[in-house]
Amino acid sequence: MDEDILNTKKAAQESCCKKTERPEKEYKDLLNRLNRIEGQIRGLKGMLERDAYCADILTQVAAANSALNSFARVLLSEHIHSCVVRDIRLGKDETVDELVELLKKFM
Numbered sequence: 001m002d003e004d005i006l007n008t009k010k011a012a013q014e015s016c017c018k019k020t021e022r023p024e025k026e027y028k029d030l031l032n033r034l035n036r037i038e039g040q041i042r043g044l045k046g047m048l049e050r051d052a053y054c055a056d057i058l059t060q061v062a063a064a065n066s067a068l069n070s071f072a073r074v075l076l077s078e079h080i081h082s083c084v085v086r087d088i089r090l091g092k093d094e095t096v097d098e099l100v101e102l103l104k105k106f107m
Contacts, residue, residue, distance in 0.1 A: 076102070
């Protein structure tokens with residue numbers, strides 16, 4: 001039983017300390033996408049503060065959701081093409097389980 005607890009703690013420590021080094025172009029693209037999303041969220045707040053019409057706010061919410069989903073798709077694709085492929089080649093089959101759990105979150 002103690003070994004199970006230690007293995008769980010070790011897995012948690014490894015997952016929280018994982019990092020992904022990205023090529024500069026990929027990093028800048030992802031950062032630009034997040035900056036645009038951040039601007040959209042600030043715009044939503046401003047619309048609410050100005051008592052904008054509900055339908056207009058909801059239209060902007062849909063746009064922000066779409067932008068965030070697009071960001072997630074790009075990041076997931078990059079994750080699969082880099083981290084997942086690398087780990088599978090290294091024999092880390094648990095990465096497939098991690099990917100399945102990630103995909104469940106998007107469905």
